[in-house]
Each structure stands twice: as C-alpha cells, then as structure tokens.
Amino acid sequence: MSDREGTSGGPPPTDDDLSLPKATVAKMISDLLPSDVVCAKETRDLVIECCVEFIHLISSEANEICEGESKKTIAPEHIIGALGKLGFDTFKDEVEDVLKDHKQQQKDREKKVSKFDQSGLTEAELLAAQEELFAASRAKFNSAQQ
Template sequence: MSDREGGSGGVPPTDEDLSLPKATVAKMITDLLPNDVTCAKETRDLIIECCVEFIHLISSEANEICDQESKKTIAPEHIIGALKRLGFDSFTTEVEDVLKDHKQQVKDREKKVSKFEQSGLTEEQLLAEQEKLFAASRARFQGQGGQQ
C-alpha cells in the first residue's frame, strides 16, 4: 500500500507491530459465544491474526482500486469494491448499511447545537443567571441552618 494511511512517515510497522486489541477481541468473542462455551487463548490469537490478514487483504485490494482511479485517498466505495472483487459480496450490504448509519450519525452530530447556542443568551447573561442561582442556593442552605 502507498502511504495513504496517514502514518507518521519513517519506517513502516512490521506485521508483528500490527494487531488488534486483545481485550476487545476477547470481549467480542465472549459476547458472541453461548455462556457455556469458552475460547482458548491460542484460538483468540488465531482469530486476531485472521482479522489482521483480512484487513491487509481488503486494504491492499482497495489500494489497487484507488490507484486505478488515480485517487490519493481510499474511500468507503473502494473498500466495497474490494470486497466484491475478492468474492465477499455477501458482506457488502451490511457494510453499506453501516456506512449509511455512520454518515447519518455525522450529520446528526453536525446539526446538534450546544445548550449555550440554544439559550440565545450572551456569556455575560448566562454568568449573571448562574450567580443568581448560586446566591439563591446559598440563601436556602443558610436559611436551613441546623434544621434537619
């Protein structure tokens, strides 16, 4: 692959440096298996190696598609194309659904307006309001004194 991953330059990582978080993979496996089934450590390690190899395979193919289109950035469409080229057509529908959900979440996040912006008040007005609330709270607390 070309240096499209946004790496820091320098020496590329070796295969030994590339892995997935073992705790995360272990949790995923545990969540997917029935409660009465366990997974040996070497099996988890093998699953991680398979996942890393799958990522290499898909990203290499996506990189080729990207190069053929004279693009400098691998796009989601390149990943979907790579899945199809490599015979993983059955994955594409779910990947497209996840991509659509992700795009919607990004749009929703961009639409969200902070409470500060929603208030329509200036920072000074909000600070004054906060001071009033603190003063009222102090007065109530001091008025209660030892009454409880």
C-alpha cells in the same frame, strides 16, 4: 500508498506491529459464544491474526483500486469494491448499511446545536447565572463548615 493518515512520519509498521485490542476481541468472542463455551487464549490470538490478515487483504485490494483511479485516499467505495473483487459479496450489503448509518450519524452531529445556542441566553446572562451558582455553592459550603 505512501501518504498514510494517522502516522507520525516514522517508518510504516511491520506486520508484527499490527494487531487488534485483545480485550475488545475477547469481549466480542464472548458475546457471540454461548455462555457455557469458553475460548482459549490461543484461539483468541488466532482470531486476531485472521482479522488482521483480512483487514490487510481488503485494504491492499482497496489500495490497488484507489491507485487505479489515480486517487490518493482510500474511500469507502474502494473498500466495497475490494470486497466484491475478492469474493466477499455477502458482506457488501451490511457494509453499505453501516456506511449509510455512519453518514447519517455524521449529519446528525453536524446539525446539533450547542448548549450555548440552546440556552437562548446571552453570554453575559450565562456568566451572571454562573456567578449566582458559585455564590450559592460558597454559601452552602461556608454554612456547612460552621
């Protein structure tokens, strides 16, 4: 798709520009392997290349599904459809669970009340309390200096 979110308007990145954070992948690999097994740098780099290729494959298929529906934005449903179309049905349930959890976290974040609202105080009362704290801090600092 030509309408790419998150790009700076420059040319799209080439496949050589695409990668994953090496430290993050190395941590994931070490977390999955037994403690007495070491992963070579070349192996980590191969895992990264495989992951990038997998992401490219899924996103390309999702893009085709998206364009087939005359949409301009790839939605989670397009990714799930791409997984099925490419024969990765075993991943679909887990992806749907993660999506459900993500949507719930989004709702929970939107429901959170700000600390200002939670305080139950007016802005003037909060400013007065802040000034009292500053004065107490100054007094403590000045007494420590003497």
